[in-house]
Amino acid sequence: MTPHRMSRRAVILVLDGVGAGEAHDAATYGDAGSDTLGHVAEAVGGLQLPNLERLGLGHVRPLRGMAAVAHPGGAWGRLQPASAGKDSTTGHWELAGIRLARPFPTYPDGFPPDVIDEFAARTGRGVLGNVAASGTAIIDDFGAEHQATGKWIVYTSADSVFQVASHEGVIPLAELYAACETAREMLVAPHDVSRVIARPFVGEPGRYQRTKNRRDLSIEPPETTLLDALAAAGVSRAGVGKVDDLFAGRNLRARHTGSNAEGIEAIATWLREESDGLLFANLVDFDTLFGHRNDVAGFYGALREVDAALPTFEALLREDDLLFITADHGNDPTTASTDHARERAPLLVVGPQVRPTDVGERDTFADVGATVAEWLGSDFRGSGRSFLRELVTR
Template structure:
């Protein structure tokens, strides 16, 4: 019997502040619980059956005596609260130092060198919300064709441009130039292309975002591929790992498309890991403090989860988790330093197993490796597979 792992990351669906959340200004953050409370309760029957309600007091999501699978929370060992850090740690890479951030914008000499290399002046160089900055600087961008550069509380160098002013291919080339520049002490986690369309007063970001990440060191993805198995990356996984350890990439532009790609991949004959990121929770709702939208996205995923579970094959293990928080109920529009849920389901998983609070996201990757029979020596994490294996 072929064994596979399917890992679905609900981007930003955190479940409670970490002990050190005060260092990040995230006291009180709890993305799932606070969202549920703000909308008067969430009905998530499928996630409830897997044990989500056993992890915290989530209005509308009840604890169950015998969950269909295993459930627990994971703490993040790495410093930081961004997608690159979270995903890398899941796959066995715990960072010793956080990626650099720029609370007062980027150094002038760095921007000057960037402008010289791309042969364009830039606008912005500020800390800002992505939707706010295109509304504010979009009109000037249309007149000058200068790309908009900005950052956030995360380790990101973001470049926004109107698709009719700077074509996508050129925007991506500009971001690739930034990626090549940003090394050493300025080695940000991600350079992000942020294309938009529309006119003043009605600008809208498009789904053609592209992330340019640092290349990670060896991870569990490499170990899976080295063992002759596949890593099928869905959504922005390929970008987050800078293609390393990925056999095949299937990009998605929405949660809905991502879920369709997950179901298609499960139906295929393959081995190894199907690794998916559903980005709407974070990009569309969390960063915009859209509480109703975040709640709706959770309910829509829960409804589709029934279909995902129905196509699992013998030997498949489904893992559902997150990479950080992005609590839409707080004043901040940035990520939040939170624990994340981990839910496991499949024919090889014992029901009703409480995994407790894991010390690292890396425990998830080690568990996947053990399920697949892959050696992951030298990488972080302690497998919980012996607890759930039938």
């Protein structure tokens, strides 16, 4: 039997790192008091985001400069994280229905010698670094030695990542990618990091620059996701940004983008051209360029960029469309930390059939996936509960 296809569409738009206040268990993660949106609002003297305000962001939580408008253009709420962890993979998986019982392993003191020795032996090159470090600082520290020796630069961060940097003029990209595939294959429990990341760079000492040839290799989701369920039902799926990498490419292919601006254009293109299905999009600049670098002005600028794009998105929404705007974790650029923060995610839902209502504080990000599944005609609910009946007028 040919699976039934619906003409409905849904967009899950993840503003990477744009948290909306500490989660109920933030103190357990060392994140008590983290409040990405709230602290940015205070730091810039009040948010001027007229479209997000009009859609109901001021109802999500009190924010300096944002009014709780009388007649919002969408529905609103907040999502509590239920999975263990505060990284992008965990957040996106939970949005797609998976609740993780344990966090991915992290390595603040570097990887154990047996892991590094095996990686060196299997790839035929030595290793430099093996520390938790900034990606730009590590190539400044070890770039010259790498160029002289041909050894890999291996490093990690506060996230569960095994990152491999190499100069494109020293090691061909194909060899770097193959080495990362080797690392992904060997990093199994208890060292099952969420992502292996290829980090190529160019330039000379003092003038190194990372290139856009990054590649992420994620661990496979351990359970059925929203994407798997929609694929089985014959519902089309597309991605923007790094989303397919986070799901190990399983039942999703994404248009990779080099900036939020490119991502915004890709989302608009999908809304113009596609007739049905799901778009799962990630705008990563909040996290990568601004949160991790404590750049408050840049973070606010990225919020204004998204705000300015919203009227275009709204104009392209059809009668049977739902747009979910949310996040995967926090990354408060006003704190001393440059790490992710354990925060609630904001939630705004927009579409011609959406009633202006408070869908409440949800117990898990997975309620988004459950709601999208119901809207697109799937019985999948994962670890979430659908709030579709509260959301739409009919």
